[in-house]
Amino acid sequence: xxxxxxxxxxxxxFYQIYPRSFQDSDGNGVGDLAGITRxxxxxxxLAVDGIWVxxxxxxxxxxxxxxxxxxxxxxxxxGTLDDFRVLLARAHALGxxxxxxxxxxxxxxxxxxxxESRSSRDNRRxxxxxxxxxxxxxxxxxxxxxxxxGPAWEWDSRRRQYYMHNFLPxxxxxxxxxxxxxxxxxxxxxxxxxxxxxxxxxxxxxxxFHDAALIDNPARNASELTAANVNPxxxxxPVGTRSxxxxxGFLERLRQLLDLYPGTTSIGEVxxxxxxxxxxxxxxxxxxxxxxxxxxxxxxxxxxxxxVAPLVDTESYIxxxxxxxxxxxxDVNRVVSRWGLADHAAAVTPxxxxxxxxxxxSSIVYQGDELGxxxxxxxxxxxxxxxxxxxxxxxxxxxxxRTPMPWSAEAANAGFSPVAPWLPVAASHLALAVxxxxxxPSSVLNRVRRFLAWRQRxxxxxxxxxxxxxxxxxxxxxxxxxxxxxxxxxxxxxDRPVSLPLPAGQLFIGLPAADFIADIQDGELRLAPFxxxxxLG
Numbered sequence: 442x443x444x445x446x447x448x449x450x451x452x453x454x455f456y457q458i459y460p461r462s463f464q465d466s467d468g469n470g471v472g473d474l475a476g477i478t479r480x481x482x483x484x485x486x487l488a489v490d491g492i493w494v495x496x497x498x499x500x501x502x503x504x505x506x507x508x509x510x511x512x513x514x515x516x517x518x519x520g521t522l523d524d525f526r527v528l529l530a531r532a533h534a535l536g537x538x539x540x541x542x543x544x545x546x547x548x549x550x551x552x553x554x555x556x557e558s559r560s561s562r563d564n565r566r567x568x569x570x571x572x573x574x575x576x577x578x579x580x581x582x583x584x585x586x587x588x589x590x591g592p593a594w595e596w597d598s599r600r601r602q603y604y605m606h607n608f609l610p611x612x613x614x615x616x617x618x619x620x621x622x623x624x625x626x627x628x629x630x631x632x633x634x635x636x637x638x639x640x641x642x643x644x645x646x647x648x649x650f651h652d653a654a655l656i657d658n659p660a661r662n663a664s665e666l667t668a669a670n671v672n673p674x675x676x677x678x679p680v681g682t683r684s685x686x687x688x689x690g691f692l693e694r695l696r697q698l699l700d701l702y703p704g705t706t707s708i709g710e711v712x713x714x715x716x717x718x719x720x721x722x723x724x725x726x727x728x729x730x731x732x733x734x735x736x737x738x739x740x741x742x743x744x745x746x747x748x749v750a751p752l753v754d755t756e757s758y759i760x761x762x763x764x765x766x767x768x769x770x771x772d773v774n775r776v777v778s779r780w781g782l783a784d785h786a787a788a789v790t791p792x793x794x795x796x797x798x799x800x801x802x803s804s805i806v807y808q809g810d811e812l813g814x815x816x817x818x819x820x821x822x823x824x825x826x827x828x829x830x831x832x833x834x835x836x837x838x839x840x841x842x843r844t845p846m847p848w849s850a851e852a853a854n855a856g857f858s859p860v861a862p863w864l865p866v867a868a869s870h871l872a873l874a875v876x877x878x879x880x881x882p883s884s885v886l887n888r889v890r891r892f893l894a895w896r897q898r899x900x901x902x903x904x905x906x907x908x909x910x911x912x913x914x915x916x917x918x919x920x921x922x923x924x925x926x927x928x929x930x931x932x933x934x935x936d937r938p939v940s941l942p943l944p945a946g947q948l949f950i951g952l953p954a955a956d957f958i959a960d961i962q963d964g965e966l967r968l969a970p971f972x973x974x975x976x977l978g
Contacts, residue, residue: 450640450706450731451763452903453490454798454893455540455805459771460497460519461505462845463808465858472845472857473497474520478528480848481535483875487811488894491538493642493708495771497525498544501551503611504827507542507644508549512629522636529637538639540708545626546645547612554625555613559599569622571605571614571651572597584657585682586674590831593682607648607682609827617649623691627698640699640706642734646723647712650685658682667742671835683712689722692729699731706731708765708803724762732765732803739773744780745934746914752800753909764802768793769810775842778816785936786813788971791888791956792932795973798896799921799930801907808846809870812878813885817844817867825864840864847874891955901928916941916968920978927978928952933968941966949976 464476474497484492496506497519506516515522532539548555558566573582573594581594581603587610594603595610605614615622630641658677666676692709699705709730711723724730737743737751755764768776776793777786790813798804819840824830829838847870849856855866855874878884896902905923912918915935921928929949933939942965943949949966951959954975960967961976968974 445704447704449490449538449704450803452900453538453803454488454896455491455493455538455765455803456484456487456489457493457495457767457770457805457807458484459495459808459843461863462843462857464846464848465860465862468859469518470858470860470862471518473518474515474524474528478524478531480846481528481531481537485535485537487806487890488897489537489806491540491639492532493540493805494528494542496542496544496644501549501611503549504609505825507544508547508551508609508612509544510549510551510553512545512548513632526636533637538706539637540640540642540706541633541638542644543630543641544644545615545629546648547606547608547614550611550613559597559604562600562602568619569616569625571616572600572602573605573655574602583655583681584677585655586658586677588672588674589828590672590674605651607645614648614651617691618653618687623694627694630695630698634699634702634705639704640731641708643707643709643730646688646709646730647683649691650687652681652685656681671832679712689729692723696727696729708732708734710734712736724759726761730762732763734765734767734805735802738766738768738797739770739776739779741773741779745917749909749912749914749917756801756907764800765805766797766800766802767805767807768797769807769842770805771807771843772839773842775807775814775816776810777813780934782934782971783815785971786815787885789934790885791892792934792971792973794889795892795896795930795954795957796917796932798893799902799919801905801921807842811886811889812847812870812873812875814847814867814870814873816841817864817870819844819865823865844870847871849876850874888956892957895955899928900924901926902930910941910944912941915939920944929966929976929978930973931966931968931975932973933971936970938970939968941968943976944978947978949978951975952977 461472463472464480465472466475497515498509499511499514499516500506500509515525529539554566554569557564558570581592585593587593589608593605596603606612607614658681661676661678707730711733724733777783782789821833824840826838826840844864845857845862845866847855850871854862878886901921901923905921908920910918916933916939918931918941931941951961952975957973959974959976966974
């Protein structure tokens with residue numbers, strides 16, 4: 442009998458599903474769990490290892506599911522617990538692991554815990570949230586700012602105190618300094634593990650703990666700020682509000698629980714400011730997180746011309762930790778637009794996904810990126826995202842990456858829903874619909890499928906060490922080594938051919954990698970515009 446592979450997640454590729462925008466099955470304009478189940482064959486065709494499903498829990502939807510009022514149930518908008526059980530069974534039948542979002546840095550202000558906590562200063566959950574007295578002049582207790590704009594404190598007239606919220610005022614922060622809160626969160630984890638999930642993506646992990654003394658956050662140096670910092674919270678060093686050392690103890694408790702369910706895993710969303718080298722501590726092998734969800738590839742301002750430096754920096758201190766990379770997600774502009782490549786999406790998208798999945802770590806493909814979707818352009822009147830509404834027009838919010846998945850170019854609303862969806866289908870997405878690409882062998886979709894299927898069979902790319910070569914942008918190249926096998930991977934993100942001198946002292950031969958064919962001439966590897974190539978040494 443084969444021993445189960447509890448380390449299956451190392452080098453795995455996950456597919457992120459944003460339920461509201463994946464597939465509507467009941468005709469209300471919003472995607473749901475049954476819709477996900479209906480489309481799992483598409484996900485499995487990508488040769489990915491698992492899915493990460495963004496929140497589907499009971500919620501008032503002030504932040505579209507990231508404000509939870511019941512951590513153990515499904516919001517009726519998305520279906521029922523039985524619908525989730527069906528999804529889980531179908532995914533497992535297709536060989537897909539299922540990770541769900543664990544959003545427990547805060548709750549909704551509609552959660553019964555908060556209703557009780559705010560009712561008095563001496564009830565049994567009085568200390569389950571972060572409460573503080575005002576300063577003598579009635580102002581908030583310190584200078585902490587919300588990520589979503591404005592102070593991180595909201596006045597509550599019942600308790601005559603302020604409560605803390607890192608995000609919306611309707612998302613009060615849980616007080617992890619209280620052991621009872623930690624116990625309650627671990628009980629939530631146990632509930633979903635008993636249901637059969639294979640792991641969790643931990644949302645806003647760096648925000649779990651705050652400084653108990655409520656110290657002010659210091660200002661950043663002016664040299665650290667750019668015109669892109671339209672949110673005042675960016676002007677602070679979040680020493681009191683993020684990545685506190687107390688987090689380590691809770692993560693060790695969480696890992697002990699996960700280890701009782703062999704084969705399960707965790708991906709923590711880690712905020713990595715330059716002063717917060719927390720990664721090696723949070724992902725210490727076999728003791729804390731399995732993987733850290735990093736933003737090196739999805740940070741605004743990062744692109745082919747400057748992405749290598751932060752990747753090299755991460756490798757210098759990751760120690761025995763393990764990263765999870767994502768080019769896009771539900772919070773950032775889609776990569777082909779953010780990297781200035783939308784006009785070349787058909788050519789460059791397979792290269793982008795190949796690049797991400799050839800980094801040391803695991804990878805997450807955001808729904809629609811396998812089609813080469815650009816960022817959708819929306820008017821102010823079409824916005825749903827509270828952050829976009831607050832910071833418009835300098836920051837247009839997150840709706841442009843959350844528009845419905847285009848399944849059928851000719852169907853109403855691209856086959857997503859029979860009625861007008863919660864966000865409009867982008868006109869620029871119709872020609873890229875799944876049905877248009879599915880039967881075309883040279884489409885972006887089929888090229889991505891073939892590459893990811895090939896990569897699955899390359900242990901050097903899944904598990905090997907990495908060494909970046911000294912190249913000039915837009916060329917990026919690295920060596921992946923595993924048990925005596927070396928693969929050179931090169932990526933051209935420019936619109937002109939480039940050449941890479943092969944490393945001296947070692948013979949490299951072209952490695953057929955799905956649609957990527959290596960062209961070696963006179964000791965050089967030559968790459969066409971927007972192409973990738975792989976060589977075996």
